[in-house]
Amino acid sequence: MIDVNAEIGKLDWSREPKGLYEPIGYTLAAGGKRVRPQLALLATKLFGGNEEDVLPAALALEVFHNFTLLHDDVMDKAQVRRGRPTVHVKWNENTAILSGDQMMIEAYKLLSRVPEKKLAKTLRLFNQMATEICEGQQYDVDFESREDVTIPEYMEMIRLKTSVLLATALKIGAYIGYANDEQQQKMYNFGIHVGLAFQIQDDMLDCYGDQATFGKAIGGDIAENKKTYLWLTAAAKGAKEDLALRDESKEARFKRIIGIYNRLRVKAAAEKEIAKQTAAAIACLEDLPQNDYTEQLRALARKLADRTK
Amino acid sequence: MIDVNAEIGKLDWSREPKGLYEPIGYTLAAGGKRVRPQLALLATKLFGGNEEDVLPAALALEVFHNFTLLHDDVMDKAQVRRGRPTVHVKWNENTAILSGDQMMIEAYKLLSRVPEKKLAKTLRLFNQMATEICEGQQYDVDFESREDVTIPEYMEMIRLKTSVLLATALKIGAYIGYANDEQQQKMYNFGIHVGLAFQIQDDMLDCYGDQATFGKAIGGDIAENKKTYLWLTAAAKGAKEDLALRDESKEARFKRIIGIYNRLRVKAAAEKEIAKQTAAAIACLEDLPQNDYTEQLRALARKLADRTK
Numbered sequence: 001m002i003d004v005n006a007e008i009g010k011l012d013w014s015r016e017p018k019g020l021y022e023p024i025g026y027t028l029a030a031g032g033k034r035v036r037p038q039l040a041l042l043a044t045k046l047f048g049g050n051e052e053d054v055l056p057a058a059l060a061l062e063v064f065h066n067f068t069l070l071h072d073d074v075m076d077k078a079q080v081r082r083g084r085p086t087v088h089v090k091w092n093e094n095t096a097i098l099s100g101d102q103m104m105i106e107a108y109k110l111l112s113r114v115p116e117k118k119l120a121k122t123l124r125l126f127n128q129m130a131t132e133i134c135e136g137q138q139y140d141v142d143f144e145s146r147e148d149v150t151i152p153e154y155m156e157m158i159r160l161k162t163s164v165l166l167a168t169a170l171k172i173g174a175y176i177g178y179a180n181d182e183q184q185q186k187m188y189n190f191g192i193h194v195g196l197a198f199q200i201q202d203d204m205l206d207c208y209g210d211q212a213t214f215g216k217a218i219g220g221d222i223a224e225n226k227k228t229y230l231w232l233t234a235a236a237k238g239a240k241e242d243l244a245l246r247d248e249s250k251e252a253r254f255k256r257i258i259g260i261y262n263r264l265r266v267k268a269a270a271e272k273e274i275a276k277q278t279a280a281a282i283a284c285l286e287d288l289p290q291n292d293y294t295e296q297l298r299a300l301a302r303k304l305a306d307r308t309k
Numbered sequence: 310m311i312d313v314n315a316e317i318g319k320l321d322w323s324r325e326p327k328g329l330y331e332p333i334g335y336t337l338a339a340g341g342k343r344v345r346p347q348l349a350l351l352a353t354k355l356f357g358g359n360e361e362d363v364l365p366a367a368l369a370l371e372v373f374h375n376f377t378l379l380h381d382d383v384m385d386k387a388q389v390r391r392g393r394p395t396v397h398v399k400w401n402e403n404t405a406i407l408s409g410d411q412m413m414i415e416a417y418k419l420l421s422r423v424p425e426k427k428l429a430k431t432l433r434l435f436n437q438m439a440t441e442i443c444e445g446q447q448y449d450v451d452f453e454s455r456e457d458v459t460i461p462e463y464m465e466m467i468r469l470k471t472s473v474l475l476a477t478a479l480k481i482g483a484y485i486g487y488a489n490d491e492q493q494q495k496m497y498n499f500g501i502h503v504g505l506a507f508q509i510q511d512d513m514l515d516c517y518g519d520q521a522t523f524g525k526a527i528g529g530d531i532a533e534n535k536k537t538y539l540w541l542t543a544a545a546k547g548a549k550e551d552l553a554l555r556d557e558s559k560e561a562r563f564k565r566i567i568g569i570y571n572r573l574r575v576k577a578a579a580e581k582e583i584a585k586q587t588a589a590a591i592a593c594l595e596d597l598p599q600n601d602y603t604e605q606l607r608a609l610a611r612k613l614a615d616r617t618k
Binding site: 017019101105127 | 418
């Protein structure tokens with residue numbers, strides 16, 4: 001199997017003007033799990049396709065994902081990403097905007113290298129995904145100032161913001177691997193369910209994770225009164241007023257909110273939803289070719305649902 | 310000939326989430342001369358091609374151009390664009406970033422609709438153009454803090470930032486109109502020269518234009534001590550220290566700098582360069598088919614060199 005990290009390392013960011021390209025190299029060198037390109041490669045191979053054919057699209061997906069993180073960090077005024085200063089902190093905001101723009105263009109440049117016969121549909125799938133990610137980000141922003149967000153609305157928001165990228169990686173991989181339309185759609189749906197489970201697990205880790213293992217600070221969502229799956233579940237059980245910010249220390253708030261969550265069995269509800277989404281994901285694989293790659297996808301779905309970081 | 314404004318008006322921005330799409334509609338409704346899509350249509354027709362074939366790319370070029378203006382306005386903290394508040398003023402900076410990102414994606418969505426046989430090369434040309442525009446913007450930023458910028462460096466910067474978009478509109482138009490490689494390159498070169506003349510004329514209008522006719526405030530470049538063609542020509546003639554900002558009113562500075570420019574015959578040097586680029590542009594058309602559209606390009610080149618707004 002192609003080593004995705006090595007392929008990303010081969011991309012050259014030493015070009016001029018340095019002010020444009022250095023921040024792109026910095027962002028991509030920060031690592032991450034490279035889940036999206038791995039999924040694209042895996043999907044192609046599951047159907048017996050050639051992983052070289054999908055590699056440009058796999059890299060495009062990873063570059064695009066990192067572009068969204070770069071611009072999201074500007075919008076969220078985030079200071080740290082993967083243990084290092086964010087681009088707008090290390091350089092400045094204008095650099096983060098412009099290098100981010102260029103990073104999106106680089107994703108399209110990579111995409112343009114897929115086999116020409118496969119280009120038109122791959123581009124359409126990629127554009128649709130990119131659109132839905134921006135829509136998800138906008139809904140996330142909108143939710144901050146809305147007090148009537150429902151759990152179905154939240155699920156739709158995380159479907160757009162998180163799931164669609166995983167799903168599209170799998171669908172493009174399947175398409176380039178010569179899967180038929182129905183198979184492509186099953187791969188896509190697998191990605192949607194896995195993404196939903198992943199995001200709810202992310203919400204869980206903010207409350208119940210171990211800071212050292214998780215790698216990012218615990219309790220951030222609670223400190224910001226962010227509308228997570230847990231928050232919305234507690235709110236739906238009548239605790240909305242108790243969840244509001246009060247004049248108390250961050251530690252006291254964390255303890256108080258976890259107390260509410262425990263009292264209302266919110267953790268159990270989230271775990272149930274994660275299990276449901278994981279089962280739905282695995283069910284999507286039933287009628288597909290059964291081989292090592294299908295097994296890897298099953299293992300991935302189970303691992304994401306059970307992860308501690 | 311297809312009515313480009315009407316086609317842009319047909320694009321639907323009433324979709325949800327409104328916070329994402331409304332600023333895109335607002336930006337595109339502001340008008341502008343629609344030069345880039347017109348050039349693409351004209352180029353296709355010059356070679357006898359079908360303007361319907363190039364229309365998606367023509368619209369993609371206009372949407373991309375407006376996206377660059379949107380993000381440039383954020384980076385420049387510009388308050389007004391085409392007589393109306395900029396997006397980050399009317400909404401906020403995060404909206405301008407995210408809606409701008411979506412606008413770039415919309416450009417690629419439009420582009421994906423060109424005839425499938427023409428898609429791969431059109432996408433590569435478009436990506437190359439988009440990259441060079443970002444590079445030009447970065448050089449423009451870099452020049453602000455450099456005291457040793459040369460006129461050739463400046464010409465290269467405006468080639469990237471301004472010319473390449475016009476040139477690529479013409480080249481894509483020619484390509485989709487079935488021009489051969491040499492013809493495509495001549496159309497591209499025409500656009501490069503016209504763009505250089507256009508930008509130097511823009512620098513001139515900031516000093517010698519009539520505010521009411523030009524439509525934007527005169528003297529902005531002088532007030533900011535911006536390194537324009539005029540500034541660099543005067544600096545090359547030994548006036549760099551005299552050009553520096555001093556403790557004086559905006560009006561006094563304007564009068565003083567124009568005095569330096571007049572004394573050093575900077576205006577004549579700029580006019581000579583504009584005439585040279587315009588002649589070079591027109592020469593590119595010599596060996597192409599001669600018809601109404603070639604004549605329109607010649608007229609455009611002459612008009613841009615002589616424009617007062």
